[in-house]
Amino acid sequence: MASFIENMSPKEWEAFCEIMLRHHYGAKNFWIVPDQDGGDLGLEFYTIDGTIFQCYYPVQGVEMKVYKQKIQKKIREDLKKLKDNEKEIAKLMDDIVVSQWVLLTPENKSKDLIAYCNKKKKETVSENISYIDNNDFVVKIETAKTYRDGMLFAQSVYSSAIDIPLMEVTDEDKTKWLSGNSAFSNNIDRKSNSLMGEKSKIFKGKVIARYIQIDKFLEQLRDEHPDLYELIEDSARAQLENMQEAWLFEDKIDSEFVKGVVENNKQAFEKHSKFMSDKNMQSLSFGYLSKWIAECYMDFE
Amino acid sequence: MQDDNKIKAVISDKAYPVPIEMRPLWRICLIVTSIAVVSGDKKFLDSKKVNILVWMLIRKKRWEEYEKYLLGRTNDIPLVSVDTATYKAVEFSIAKGFVLLKDGRVHLTDSGQDLHEILVKNEIMQDEMSFLHQVGKKLTGNKIKGLTGGLL
Numbered sequence: 001m002a003s004f005i006e007n008m009s010p011k012e013w014e015a016f017c018e019i020m021l022r023h024h025y026g027a028k029n030f031w032i033v034p035d036q037d038g039g040d041l042g043l044e045f046y047t048i049d050g051t052i053f054q055c056y057y058p059v060q061g062v063e064m065k066v067y068k069q070k071i072q073k074k075i076r077e078d079l080k081k082l083k084d085n086e087k088e089i090a091k092l093m094d095d096i097v098v099s100q101w102v103l104l105t106p107e108n109k110s111k112d113l114i115a116y117c118n119k120k121k122k123e124t125v126s127e128n129i130s131y132i133d134n135n136d137f138v139v140k141i142e143t144a145k146t147y148r149d150g151m152l153f154a155q156s157v158y159s160s161a162i163d164i165p166l167m168e169v170t171d172e173d174k175t176k177w178l179s180g181n182s183a184f185s186n187n188i189d190r191k192s193n194s195l196m197g198e199k200s201k202i203f204k205g206k207v208i209a210r211y212i213q214i215d216k217f218l219e220q221l222r223d224e225h226p227d228l229y230e231l232i233e234d235s236a237r238a239q240l241e242n243m244q245e246a247w248l249f250e251d252k253i254d255s256e257f258v259k260g261v262v263e264n265n266k267q268a269f270e271k272h273s274k275f276m277s278d279k280n281m282q283s284l285s286f287g288y289l290s291k292w293i294a295e296c297y298m299d300f301e
Numbered sequence: 302m303q304d305d306n307k308i309k310a311v312i313s314d315k316a317y318p319v320p321i322e323m324r325p326l327w328r329i330c331l332i333v334t335s336i337a338v339v340s341g342d343k344k345f346l347d348s349k350k351v352n353i354l355v356w357m358l359i360r361k362k363r364w365e366e367y368e369k370y371l372l373g374r375t376n377d378i379p380l381v382s383v384d385t386a387t388y389k390a391v392e393f394s395i396a397k398g399f400v401l402l403k404d405g406r407v408h409l410t411d412s413g414q415d416l417h418e419i420l421v422k423n424e425i426m427q428d429e430m431s432f433l434h435q436v437g438k439k440l441t442g443n444k445i446k447g448l449t450g451g452l453l
Contacts, residue, residue, distance in 0.1 A: 240312060241314075
């Protein structure tokens, strides 16, 4: 399974598949079946070439037996709807003859499921459904890799889905924060003087603003996307560990050192760029530096 | 600025604080309590129901929003997403013998029941238990379908 897909929710998977298939088939050849008015008749999408799609994101962390049962249940129940809703589906299909029914799932973990699809194909054909091509009809499990062009497109579109608005930090916010966080404030004050000399006032203001901003940002990320939050925190911890040794090779500890830390952070967080907007990504590099300075993970003596 | 030669960087290796909801024992207790309170005499819950209940329990500030949805007072569907820490906590709970995983359901063992009783006796997680008593049973199959798009 592509790492991008590993952390999706079922809803996100469905949205991802829609973007992917719409791109792959082109808008003219692709239909989505809305479910807000009496359900979707057991169809998620269908296409001009006679393919019906259903999406399924199975629950993670279950044993193989349960995994297979869940996939089989999904296939069984949805294929049954093709006959149950025959007349209504035929109206949607118009002149399209269905030759393929596809379950789109992040990965197929078992060959037994291919055999199960073949068995269900025969059963479906035996139902003699008016809009199905009995000679060519197949039931398949596919993953996003089958539609590689669409998958790459959907990844690039979807990556902007996580775009948490960054807090605009005002002078009033800074003053309020300073009055309630004297220890952190003192840390920033002392370290800004050590590092930036005459520029320390501007630097201090920036560190405080970024600290407040990233604190709010991480709080929201933790609440809404806990898995991504953990990945980001892991990267930050790894980055800090790297620096424990890397600073030994620095000739000078000054503004250039700070610049280097921000640049290294940027590279360290880059691998998560597919999950979030550029703006959110940019906030991490200086944001974590601010956190380390304020919370004393990075000190100077 | 100080003389460059006189300052050196010190990168601390002090521990990072782990948020309470990320602590395994806390999450194990939430899993055990969800099953004990919501399942009644059956002593088991569907694994997706456990996941959603734990998601809700650790987001106290959103309880009002969840309550409205579960009681059918709003059509706005609250955000519920994947949280692999709960899957891991279920695995820890199995390893510790508090629950069993069978047919996609999480079953409470006698040890799990004992753990829940310790929590009750010591008045731990009272707010969470109250939330579960109030709306836990309202998390029906249809509500789960609404929250997950019917894809779980």
